[in-house]
Amino acid sequence: MTSSPPQSSVAQTGRWLGLPLAMGLVGAALCLNIAIGAKLVPLDVILTALTARDPANFSHTIIWDLRLPRALIAILVGASLSVAGALMQGVTRNPLAEPSILGLMAGASFAVVIGLGLLGLADNASIPLMAAGGALGAAGLVYLISRWVPGGATPLTLTLSGAVVTAFLGALTSVAFLLRENAFDSYRVWLSGSLAGRDMSLLLTAGPLLVIALVLSIGLARQITALAMGEAVAQALGVRTFWLKAQLLVCVVALTAGSVALAGPLGFVGLVIPHAVRLFTGADYRWIVPYAAVVGAGYLLLVDATARVLFRPAEISTGIVTALIGAPIFIYLIWRRVR
Amino acid sequence: MKRLLFALAIALLAIAPAIAQQTRTITDLAGRSVEIPAKPLRIVSLHDLSITIPLIELGVFPVGSHGRTTEGGAPFIRSSAVLTGVDFDNSDIKFVGNNPADIEAISALQPDLILTTDWQGTPVDQLEKIAPTVVIRDGASLFETYDLLADITGTQDRMGFLKARYDGQIAQIKRLIDTAGITTSIIQGNDGTFYVEHTYGTLGQVLRDAGFKFPAIVDAIPEGGELYVPAEQLPELDADFVFATYRTDTLETPATATERLNAVVPDFCQYLTACQHNQLIIIPREEASSNSFYALGAISYMIIATISGRDFVPFQAK
Numbered sequence: 001m002t003s004s005p006p007q008s009s010v011a012q013t014g015r016w017l018g019l020p021l022a023m024g025l026v027g028a029a030l031c032l033n034i035a036i037g038a039k040l041v042p043l044d045v046i047l048t049a050l051t052a053r054d055p056a057n058f059s060h061t062i063i064w065d066l067r068l069p070r071a072l073i074a075i076l077v078g079a080s081l082s083v084a085g086a087l088m089q090g091v092t093r094n095p096l097a098e099p100s101i102l103g104l105m106a107g108a109s110f111a112v113v114i115g116l117g118l119l120g121l122a123d124n125a126s127i128p129l130m131a132a133g134g135a136l137g138a139a140g141l142v143y144l145i146s147r148w149v150p151g152g153a154t155p156l157t158l159t160l161s162g163a164v165v166t167a168f169l170g171a172l173t174s175v176a177f178l179l180r181e182n183a184f185d186s187y188r189v190w191l192s193g194s195l196a197g198r199d200m201s202l203l204l205t206a207g208p209l210l211v212i213a214l215v216l217s218i219g220l221a222r223q224i225t226a227l228a229m230g231e232a233v234a235q236a237l238g239v240r241t242f243w244l245k246a247q248l249l250v251c252v253v254a255l256t257a258g259s260v261a262l263a264g265p266l267g268f269v270g271l272v273i274p275h276a277v278r279l280f281t282g283a284d285y286r287w288i289v290p291y292a293a294v295v296g297a298g299y300l301l302l303v304d305a306t307a308r309v310l311f312r313p314a315e316i317s318t319g320i321v322t323a324l325i326g327a328p329i330f331i332y333l334i335w336r337r338v339r
Numbered sequence: 340m341k342r343l344l345f346a347l348a349i350a351l352l353a354i355a356p357a358i359a360q361q362t363r364t365i366t367d368l369a370g371r372s373v374e375i376p377a378k379p380l381r382i383v384s385l386h387d388l389s390i391t392i393p394l395i396e397l398g399v400f401p402v403g404s405h406g407r408t409t410e411g412g413a414p415f416i417r418s419s420a421v422l423t424g425v426d427f428d429n430s431d432i433k434f435v436g437n438n439p440a441d442i443e444a445i446s447a448l449q450p451d452l453i454l455t456t457d458w459q460g461t462p463v464d465q466l467e468k469i470a471p472t473v474v475i476r477d478g479a480s481l482f483e484t485y486d487l488l489a490d491i492t493g494t495q496d497r498m499g500f501l502k503a504r505y506d507g508q509i510a511q512i513k514r515l516i517d518t519a520g521i522t523t524s525i526i527q528g529n530d531g532t533f534y535v536e537h538t539y540g541t542l543g544q545v546l547r548d549a550g551f552k553f554p555a556i557v558d559a560i561p562e563g564g565e566l567y568v569p570a571e572q573l574p575e576l577d578a579d580f581v582f583a584t585y586r587t588d589t590l591e592t593p594a595t596a597t598e599r600l601n602a603v604v605p606d607f608c609q610y611l612t613a614c615q616h617n618q619l620i621i622i623p624r625e626e627a628s629s630n631s632f633y634a635l636g637a638i639s640y641m642i643i644a645t646i647s648g649r650d651f652v653p654f655q656a657k
Contacts, residue, residue: 037569037571038568038572039569039571039572055606056609058573061604061610062570062571065605066571179408189530194531196532197532197570
């Protein structure tokens with residue numbers, strides 16, 4: 001009988017301890033997100049607002065109706081996109097995989113724009129469904145294109161197919177904008193990926209979808225580790241790979257669709273966070289997935305706070321900041337692979 | 340006599356091209372020197388609100404204009420139906436696209452002058468290959484635009500009458516209202532923020548020319564500039580009278596304006612003194628934000644009707 005190496009045991013303990021610590025940091029990021037904004041709200045007023053809200057006090061309204069719902073969306077969307085990215089990287093064994101790069105986000109956005117602007121499907125229940133349909137369609141298209149090209153579905157062909165589908169759907173969205181300028185005018189900011197002024201009632205439909213998908217993803221994490229080692233290895237370990245992939249596809253589509261419905265397309269979150277998390281957790285998806293959820297939530301809280309104060313009093317779309325951070329990391333990852 | 344007339348006709352024919360091609364150099368509102376025809380006859384406008392409507396008010400009908408399209412795809416000159424009565428369907432003005440405008444449609448009209456703005460996506464260097472192109476800077480004031488257009492089209496007399504009428508309207512407001520003692524603000528709900536401009540179209544122009552005061556956050560915007568004010572700063576936009584607008588060309592109503600404001604801050608009205616005391620005035624955006632002397636007159640009358648001779652609760656900054 002052999003005992004585990006002490007180093008591994010230390011790492012394991014570190015991961016267990018790290019998770020509550022990361023959650024604590026997310027709590028701190030939440031406090032920061034609520035505490036800062038365009039208007040300076042003193043700490044004592046924030047505490048009073050949280051404990052004894054006065055509806056006539058505008059500072060209390062800022063905390064309850066503007067900052068808290070926005071922070072809640074940041075937590076949900078940050079966690080969801082990060083987990084979606086981690087799942088996609090595990091399944092495709094492609095370090096560049098994430099919802100925006102593989103075209104899912106463009107598919108979800110395109111479907112929502114067409115559904116709202118052309119078909120007039122404006123009720124909140126249908127928005128996540130439209131986004132899910134679009135994400136699923138785009139995922140299928142990307143997969144088919146990458147399978148069809150010589151060499152099959154390699155990380156490179158998947159990434160290129162994702163870029164092609166994103167560009168194609170972006171062009172179709174532009175055509176729709178040109179044809180019906182007035183109908184689409186109100187979606188311009190949403191399409192840049194923004195947490196400002198989101199319809200909070202959407203949380204009632206998209207929120208539960210995201211929570212369920214997150215829980216299911218964490219439940220499937222153990223099997224992803226096996227799948228990430230290769231299909232043959234996973235099958236040898238008793239994993240029903242086809243069934244697992246189908247479940248993961250549902251999770252990724254739901255996580256992307258709910259996020260797009262809530263905040264528009266926020267690029268690169270699903271790329272940056274899983275890679276950052278792996279530096280601490282290693283390649284074990286039992287840890288990558290929950291850590292991605294927690295760190296992703298904290299990341300988007302901080303990014304959103306930055307977007308609000310960077311050019312004060314004006315604020316920029318959160319999606320612009322995620323892209324500014326994510327694009328260099330994307331380039332770095334490509335450079336590392338090529339090298 | 341016949342010989343004399345024949346010689347005269349020949350002489351006229353000989354100098355006609357010279358007359359047609361007589362040019363002069365102007366400085367446009369982007370600071371560019373442009374050689375333009377002395378009397379342009381075939382003008383294409385590449386912005387409906389900023390250029391086409393002022394041209395029509397000056398009595399000059401362009402041969403082609405930028406425009407918008409309805410949901411059914413029919414082109415229209417934005418706001419022109421209510422401001423001038425002239426549109427594509429009741430005039431000879433041809434639709435040349437939206438943004439970017441259709442370069443081939445412009446070329447087909449054989450213009451001798453193109454007027455564009457830096458908002459328009461069709462590159463100026465391409466337009467210049469068709470005809471001399473004058474650029475009107477995005478954010479140029481109404482009077483800067485009119486002065487330049489009147490100069491280009493030789494309609495300074497008409498411009499003089501329009502300006503005199505407007506001066507009379509402003510004098511009327513000043514006579515009836517103590518404008519220096521009243522603050523005003525113009526807000527528009529826009530995707531989680533409040534959209535404000537230093538001078539919001541004709542409404543802002545009349546309010547500033549009449550001497551009304553604006554909140555510090557609005558005065559801090561550079562002239563011709565705009566700002567998306569975060570929802571949290573709503574109280575900084577409060578004033579004695581607050582104006583909001585809605586689009587009539589898309590069949591919006593005053594309720595649409597308040598819905599948009601509520602979407603930015605739920606129950607926004609209870610945090611604005613003006614709104615609490617029924618001093619929130621909601622008007623159509625066509626008259627409020629266009630480049631039009633007709634709109635200046637309509638806005639002047641609206642201000643007299645809604646503010647003069649009435650009691651109001653003054654806003655007091657906290």
